[in-house]
Amino acid sequence: MSESGITRRRVVTGTAVGAVGVPLLVACGSGDGGSGADSSGDTEPAGSGPLVAVSEVPVGGGVVVADRNLVATQPTEGTFKVFSAICPHRSCPVTKVAGGSIDCPCHGSRFSIEDGSVMQGPATSPLEEVSFEVTDGEIVPS
């Protein structure tokens, strides 16, 4: 009687380990993908010091400084603006300034180089404006 009880326990234990092992492998695979996406989604506007020389910002256009997640524009000669490069729609970084707009490649939103306002959705809120100073011919976010 007791011997058959031990045997049953061993069988049950072996089955339990096998059943748990399979889902763990699946969980590890999806976990790796998730953490990779998190690290690449680090979109904090950061850094200090000069962003770009004013001479490098075209009149009626702008420059995306990708490693700072910022965009500097010059809507009219001598007037500069700095915006977050992170699209308020789904947080993609904008990649281009052309034709008076700052463009997001993900879903096509376009923002004004003058005030960051939405010129074309799906975004419904403007790019965040960032304060700055011009020091020694350089735009320096403050």
Ligand code: FES
């Ligand atoms: S994330 Fe920019 S348009 Fe969707």
